Amino acid sequence: MPTIWLVVSLFVLSAIGFFVGRNRALQSAGGDTRDLHSLPIYYGMNVALTALIPALSVLVIWVLAQPMIIDTQVSRTIPAELIPESSTRGLVMSDVRRVADGLDLAVSLGGMTEADSRAINAETTDVRARLGEYGVALGSDVRPEVLKAAQTYRNLTATASLAMNVVVAVLAIGGLVLAYSKTHKDFRARNVVERGVLALLIFAASLAILTTVGIVLSMLFETLNFFSLHDWKDFFLGTTWAPNFRGDSELSILPLLWGTLYISFIALLVAVPVGLFAAVYLSEYASGATRAFAKPLLEILAGIPTIVYGLFALLTVGPMLVRVFGRGDNGLLGVEWMAGATSVLTAGIVMGIMLIPFVSSLSDDIINAVPQSMRDGSLGLGATKSETVRQVVLPAALPGIVGAVLLAASRAIGETMIVVMGAGAIAKFSLNPLESMTTITTRIVSQLTGDTDFASSETLVAFALGLTLFVLTLGLNVLALLIVRKYREQYE
Structure with missing residues (x-):
């Protein structure tokens, strides 16, 4: 499932949770809002937020972390001796992602099946010409190690995406069921919702600080790598x-x-x-x-x-x-x-x-x-x-x-x-x-x-x-x- 549809599904499920939570609270009070601890909207918001926020948070973290983890795993599968002297591991990984995107495009266009994409062998097939048959253009020939890594990259991405969909769906449905089961006329829904909104406000206020810290740390680590290769005296005291x-x-x-x-x-x-x-x-x-x-x-x-x-x-x-x-x-x-x-x-x-x-x-x-x-x-x-x-x-x-x-x-x-x-x-x-x-x-x-x-x-x-x-x-x-x-x- 594409990520955008997963996000839409989460919001739809959250909207459903709002109405069912509100209705359950009213039913528990016999339709009399005076018997409720909180206003009916708070019961609906509690179910909606419990279904949405944890699942959406995991989705965001997963989407950000998945490419980095998969890149690291696939990069380790490429032996150093297979990397050309005129290239680097980072450039080879760029070729891997390019070929993986080409295979995905060929499959999405409907001309190539998943079995065909996994069966392509760069040692016996001109991968560039083969993908060209399906309307996918590659800028250069594909080496065997790049194709193998691209296929591994696609398999890991597909597996991780499936796991992400399952985990997010379980969290959303589980949150909805849990909040729905706790909804009754004596439940302090307003207190729970206000604490949740307060946590969101604190996170929003901290986001700029966390972003600044992340930017500084990313520059700091790369700067340390630079000074391990170049003399700091020339950088700070040189004149050229x-x-x-x-x-x-x-x-x-x-x-x-x-x-x-x-x-x-x-x-x-x-x-x-x-x-x-x-x-x-x-x-x-x-x-x-x-x-x-x-x-x-x-x-x-x-x-x-x-x-x-x-x-x-x-x-x-x-x-x-x-x-x-x-x-x-x-x-x-x-x-x-x-x-x-x-x-x-x-x-x-x-x-x-x-x-x-x-x-x-x-x-x-x-x-x-x-x-x-x-x-x-x-x-x-x-x-x-x-x-x-x-x-x-x-x-x-x-x-x-x-x-x-x-x-x-x-x-x-x-x-x-x-x-x-x-x-x-x-x-x-x-x-x-x-x-x-x-x-x-x-x-x-x-x-x-x-x-x-x-x-x-x-x-x-x-x-x-x-x-x-x-x-x-x-x-x-x-x-x-x-x-x-x-x-x-x-x-x-």
Whole structure:
């Protein structure tokens, strides 16, 4: 049974449980709801949730764990000597899954039977041509060990799927029967349902934390694998980024970190003043009609895809800067300071434009949250409007403004497409904002693009870069928290 139909069946069974549980409770009370401990809906919800939640939880865990377990088991059946020197175990498993999917497709199309799929032998049959007879195209020939592993993969998947269907069905039906048997007029259904809903709320609140922990652990383990293959001193203290996939790469993060911070700094120089001034105008000076018109227009910038900003940097901002700073006598300044359209300044300006609504919108909300009594008190003491904004409103809103700047900084550090199209791909140290540079996120994409070998340091370095970026962002959060606490003590 396909998983989607199993999920639909669970919800149908849960709906049936709701109505039968509700009716049983009413019958036990003789149809008089006043004799029930809880409202009738709670009895139905108890049966429905008991039938649905345990079975659905097991289904989700099973669906997530099954592919990993089967991949591990099938991978162990392939001897190391059968793996070509030009390939890796991971690439061979990709071929295994591709062939298994091809066999599944041939069977689902109705032309091939399960017995035929199990009887195919790569040593005596051209598997690629055989599957082609059933309308299934494979990109390359199939080796015997790959076909054998693919057949094992299909058998294990079919067995595990059958077991999953049985276990989930037993849990759902068993939960329905158990909850139904406990349903009577004195059963505290409301207490049970509320405890169950509370558990779901706690799980939902913990999900983000668990996801963050999972992401960090996954990066940490791969980072440890990277440092087992590459010297940590070169990564943290080296000055050259030169991956070559020949085993003698220089993989220093410092040039990438410099480009990341440099571009982010220029972006914040553009976004913070413009965004903050826009927020002050909209919250303190603009009329209601102007605010209702300008604020949505400003926030439209946040909804533009970053690839559009990248195209804007490549086709508009970059050539405009070249006309000013480059091309020798043709430039407006008469000096060729900028050789091409890609540069730190190009990416920084466009990224700053993208960050303006992040700063302005959050700062506007924080400034509006400052109590009106503080403004009235300042004005009553004879301060002007501008003095009130500078000396009362902005200091009171400073913690929130720092949070807005932090969000903009984190967004700038993690940006990729604008950097790819606007800043270039050169990792180096330079103070010249008119030169091309690159960032950590761009190199992560580059190292993980294409047919990658996850056993090489040139690929695993992407996880070390990602973990370093995470630590950098965490450090910014801690620094912002210290600043916020300092000024809160001063103004509260």
